[in-house]
Amino acid sequence: MLNLLILIAIVVGIIAIGKVIRVMELSSSIKGENSWLASDKDHRTQSRLMLVFLFAYFIFIIWQIVEWGDEVLPVSASEHGVIIDNLMTTTWVIITPVFILTHILLFYFAWKYAYRSDRKATFFAHNNKLELLWTAVPAIVLLILILYGLSIWNETMEPLTAEDDPVEIELYARQFDWTARYPGEDKNFGDVSVRHIEGVNMLGMDSTDQNGWDDKYVKAEFYLPVDKPVQFYFRAQDVIHSAYMPHFRAQMNCVPGMVTRFNFVPTITTDEMKEITGDPEFEYYLLCNKICGAAHYNMKMVIKVVGEQEYNDWLNEQKVFLAVEGLQEEAPVETEMPSEESDSSNTEMDETELSAQL
Amino acid sequence: MSAHAHNDNDFLFKYIFSTDHKMIAKQFFLTGSIMGLVGMLMSTFFRLQLGYPGTSFPFLEAIMPNWAPDGVLSPDKYLALVTLHGTIMVFFLLTAGLSGTFSNLLIPLQLGARDMASGFMNMLSYWFFFLSSCVMMASLFVEGGPASGGWTIYPPLSALPEAIPGSGMGMTLWIVSMALFIVSSLLGSLNYIVTVFNLRTKGMTMTRMPLTIWAFLITAVLGVLSFPVLFSAVLLLFFDRSFGTSFYLSDIYIAGQALEVEGGSPILYEHLFWFLGHPEVYIILLPALGITSEVVATNSRKPIFGYRAMIGSILAIAFISFLVWGHHMFITGMNPFLGAVFTFTTLLVAIPSAVKVFNYLTTLWKGNIRFTTAMLFAIGLVSTFITGGLTGIILGDSALDINVHDTYFVVAHFHIVMGLSGTFGMISGIYHWFPKLFGRMMNKNLGYLHFWLTIVSAYGVFFPMHFLGLAGVPRRYYANTEFPIFDNLVDINELVTVFAILAAAAQGLFIFNVFYSIFFGPKAPQNPWKATTLEWTAPVEHLHGNWPGEIPEVHRWAYDYSKPGAEEDFIPQTVPLAEGEEDSSH
Numbered sequence: 031m032l033n034l035l036i037l038i039a040i041v042v043g044i045i046a047i048g049k050v051i052r053v054m055e056l057s058s059s060i061k062g063e064n065s066w067l068a069s070d071k072d073h074r075t076q077s078r079l080m081l082v083f084l085f086a087y088f089i090f091i092i093w094q095i096v097e098w099g100d101e102v103l104p105v106s107a108s109e110h111g112v113i114i115d116n117l118m119t120t121t122w123v124i125i126t127p128v129f130i131l132t133h134i135l136l137f138y139f140a141w142k143y144a145y146r147s148d149r150k151a152t153f154f155a156h157n158n159k160l161e162l163l164w165t166a167v168p169a170i171v172l173l174i175l176i177l178y179g180l181s182i183w184n185e186t187m188e189p190l191t192a193e194d195d196p197v198e199i200e201l202y203a204r205q206f207d208w209t210a211r212y213p214g215e216d217k218n219f220g221d222v223s224v225r226h227i228e229g230v231n232m233l234g235m236d237s238t239d240q241n242g243w244d245d246k247y248v249k250a251e252f253y254l255p256v257d258k259p260v261q262f263y264f265r266a267q268d269v270i271h272s273a274y275m276p277h278f279r280a281q282m283n284c285v286p287g288m289v290t291r292f293n294f295v296p297t298i299t300t301d302e303m304k305e306i307t308g309d310p311e312f313e314y315y316l317l318c319n320k321i322c323g324a325a326h327y328n329m330k331m332v333i334k335v336v337g338e339q340e341y342n343d344w345l346n347e348q349k350v351f352l353a354v355e356g357l358q359e360e361a362p363v364e365t366e367m368p369s370e371e372s373d374s375s376n377t378e379m380d381e382t383e384l385s386a387q388l
Numbered sequence: 389m390s391a392h393a394h395n396d397n398d399f400l401f402k403y404i405f406s407t408d409h410k411m412i413a414k415q416f417f418l419t420g421s422i423m424g425l426v427g428m429l430m431s432t433f434f435r436l437q438l439g440y441p442g443t444s445f446p447f448l449e450a451i452m453p454n455w456a457p458d459g460v461l462s463p464d465k466y467l468a469l470v471t472l473h474g475t476i477m478v479f480f481l482l483t484a485g486l487s488g489t490f491s492n493l494l495i496p497l498q499l500g501a502r503d504m505a506s507g508f509m510n511m512l513s514y515w516f517f518f519l520s521s522c523v524m525m526a527s528l529f530v531e532g533g534p535a536s537g538g539w540t541i542y543p544p545l546s547a548l549p550e551a552i553p554g555s556g557m558g559m560t561l562w563i564v565s566m567a568l569f570i571v572s573s574l575l576g577s578l579n580y581i582v583t584v585f586n587l588r589t590k591g592m593t594m595t596r597m598p599l600t601i602w603a604f605l606i607t608a609v610l611g612v613l614s615f616p617v618l619f620s621a622v623l624l625l626f627f628d629r630s631f632g633t634s635f636y637l638s639d640i641y642i643a644g645q646a647l648e649v650e651g652g653s654p655i656l657y658e659h660l661f662w663f664l665g666h667p668e669v670y671i672i673l674l675p676a677l678g679i680t681s682e683v684v685a686t687n688s689r690k691p692i693f694g695y696r697a698m699i700g701s702i703l704a705i706a707f708i709s710f711l712v713w714g715h716h717m718f719i720t721g722m723n724p725f726l727g728a729v730f731t732f733t734t735l736l737v738a739i740p741s742a743v744k745v746f747n748y749l750t751t752l753w754k755g756n757i758r759f760t761t762a763m764l765f766a767i768g769l770v771s772t773f774i775t776g777g778l779t780g781i782i783l784g785d786s787a788l789d790i791n792v793h794d795t796y797f798v799v800a801h802f803h804i805v806m807g808l809s810g811t812f813g814m815i816s817g818i819y820h821w822f823p824k825l826f827g828r829m830m831n832k833n834l835g836y837l838h839f840w841l842t843i844v845s846a847y848g849v850f851f852p853m854h855f856l857g858l859a860g861v862p863r864r865y866y867a868n869t870e871f872p873i874f875d876n877l878v879d880i881n882e883l884v885t886v887f888a889i890l891a892a893a894a895q896g897l898f899i900f901n902v903f904y905s906i907f908f909g910p911k912a913p914q915n916p917w918k919a920t921t922l923e924w925t926a927p928v929e930h931l932h933g934n935w936p937g938e939i940p941e942v943h944r945w946a947y948d949y950s951k952p953g954a955e956e957d958f959i960p961q962t963v964p965l966a967e968g969e970e971d972s973s974h
């Protein structure tokens with residue numbers, strides 16, 4: 031019943047507006063005007079509104095900056111992040127004046143040159159010098175920005191080498207959580223394959239690969255040592271995800287079937303950041319930033335940046351792959367199996383090689 | 389069927405299976421607008437969830453009980469709405485709705501042609517579009533809901549029915565719908581290109597064509613070159629989904645089992661998709677800019693400044709648009725060297741864009757500006773084009789993109805530069821050519837109100853999103869409540885939602901104005917805006933063949949406004965050059 035009443039009210043309202051318009055149109059046609067043609071009064075009103083809008087738009091932007099300026103681009107907590115932020119600032123410094131100037135010109139012209147019947151527009155069809163000016167100036171400015179941007183891009187994406195002695199971490203994404211894997215003492219990640227995913231072995235670790243036996247993996251939160259280069263590897267189990275760590279200005283997609291990389295040096299510990307932000311609850315987060323399903327918006331991991339000592343202590347507390355529940359018993363058996371297998375295959379190899387040589 | 393069936397007065401052939409370009413333009417306009425309306429309503433529904441996460445809106449449950457149990461949109465259906473909103477707005481409203489309406493209406497009329505090169509193909513183009521719209525709408529009602537993987541439908545999310553509910557039947561229908569859509573687009577585009585090259589009236593040289601036609605022509609070329617690539621992309625996706633191939637799939641474990649897929653790569657899909665996806669942006673923008681050029685010149689009573697530079701910038705934008713698709717993929721794991729190349733080509737787009745903006749500004753300078761509603765929206769477009777275009781310099785820079793990629797900063801950028809500019813261009817065109825479409829005038833005051841409400845609420849929606857994005861809020865999040873780092877941004881989301889509702893309500897004014905004016909608007913005179921172009925020499929009543937008798941001959945370019953020595957402030961293209969007078973297109 032209520033719905034019906036609302037419907038009737040809407041219909042009556044629309045008819046009423048229609049009638050009012052009709053009356054207005056008829057009255058202006060009696061006065062001999064074309065109701066659809068902009069009148070002198072319209073030109074005055076609309077041109078003034080143009081100026082009003084210009085100011086309102088600028089004030090709105092300034093209000094937003096005052097209101098939310100503190101929230102944007104939180105303090106960068108990585109080495110390259112500071113450099114990227116500088117590039118960002120430079121870009122803003124270039125585009126903001128362009129924005130302001132063109133908007134002032136646009137709305138000022140609209141106000142200044144509003145229609146007057148006693149005036150005629152200036153016939154001004156082209157001017158090569160002017161056109162050259164606003165082709166060349168943007169071209170030069172953009173060239174500078176491009177060169178500046180590319181130097182930072184190359185620096186940021188430069189892979190780490192063994193000399194950098196990076197901390198290596200693999201971030202593994204699936205619907206809808208993250209797992210971080212550390213390579214353990216041997217500094218080598220064990221082989222993985224989707225074929226091995228079973229039960230608690232959710233990363234698909236190949237239990238025959240000795241490199242993986244001391245691998246450690248953690249959920250919910252992972253630790254980074256401050257001021258040390260971190261080499262990330264990203265993998266995904268099911269669909270594309272994206273590892274986004276806004277405070278570190280770091281982001282890379284996690285794509286099924288391939289390993290992607292990113293590296294950075296965290297520079298501010300979580301505790302220091304709590305002081306900087308004045309928020310005792312502050313935590314760094316890893317977010318998923320590629321649409322991956324219903325709980326995409328809640329796929330997260332806490333990142334703790336700590337001193338090296340604390341990092342090592344924490345890492346030592348984590349269980350190695352072999353010790354993970356369920357694998358404890360069968361794994362030692364396997365430890366011998368593969369070595370035998372590989373031995374025998376080696377001998378086979380030798381034999382075949384031998385026979386081939388013979 | 390009797391011989392009568394092909395009579396002009398026969399309802400079926402006049403209104404339904406019409407081969408007349410003007411009728412087809414109206415069909416595209418109405419279908420596209422209805423789709424656009426649906427897309428807009430979808431956005432207000434998911435904006436409610438974003439502005440007031442978890443709050444119950446009983447009317448949502450009343451409209452869609454399975455999607456919003458207890459009045460709260462479910463996360464799955466949130467993604468479904470986001471996906472279809474994007475798909476509908478990009479393809480159905482701003483590609484087919486925009487080009488379909490204005491290319492069809494204006495190409496023959498502004499060139500002095502009796503009709504399109506192939507009326508039959510043109511009709512097919514509309515009906516494929518119509519079918520495509522129906523299939524897309526039907527996908528709303530299938531089990532699992534419509535496609536929900538974002539409008540870019542990246543596999544494996546879109547390839548595996550077990551990945552997300554929308555990747556079942558809904559996704560299949562999405563692919564079928566897009567295949568039909570691409571056929572429609574190709575039929576239309578080929579027709580436009582052939583018509584422009586072959587059916588120009590006597591005297592209508594390429595450099596006398598209005599900029600609208602240049603824009604439509606280049607848009608059609610972009611469509612012909614890029615849509616087939618999307619077709620192959622979704623065809624391969626279809627194979628992956630239905631026939632067990634693995635073009636895009638490799639090493640996947642999902643729903644408790646490892647799949648037998650090996651060797652494919654989602655990155656291949658991303659390359660194919662964006663090879664269309666980026667030119668697509670200009671398929672939307674160029675017609676809007678073309679319309680703006682025409683509306684700004686006509687209502688400033690001045691020639692468009694730098695006619696040849698405008699053509700040059702259209703060509704440059706179109707050319708560059710095929711070399712920049714990788715900027716959507718900086719952080720997909722693509723080789724960083726490629727990222728560098730794409731940064732270079734991407735930022736080059738800013739040069740022709742800057743030329744266009746400054747040419748618009750100079751056209752306004754010392755003009756005699758008539759504030760028709762169309763002109764207001766054209767000025768609005770210049771503003772949105774600048775605002776959104778400038779942030780493109782940030783996103784196109786790979787180093788900066790690392791941090792803002794896939795955040796609300798991107799959402800703000802492309803909605804302003806593509807969404808708002810595209811819609812403003814389209815609305816401006818409707819106000820301007822309404823008398824040509826329907827033979828009546830639209831109401832001016834409603835139009836003014838519509839414009840001011842729209843531009844205020846549009847910036848109210850999209851400008852604050854820059855701040856969300858710079859704070860690190862990812863797009864396509866069902867709610868921003870799960871991360872304490874976003875707790876201070878709640879009021880931004882609420883503000884955006886309020887403006888989104890206002891923006892949607894403002895479009896109600898426009899819809900009312902359109903339908904009221906179709907039936908009750910004052911009768912249009914032949915040339916209401918005192919414009920120079922050929923369409924205004926055709927009678928108001930729609931004739932098959934456009935002009936009774938001879939097709940008018942063209943003697944000058946399209947922008948002789950306020951030419952010194954002329955009595956009136958415009959000289960139609962059909963007026964022969966006076967003795968000693970030069971054609972100003974050079």
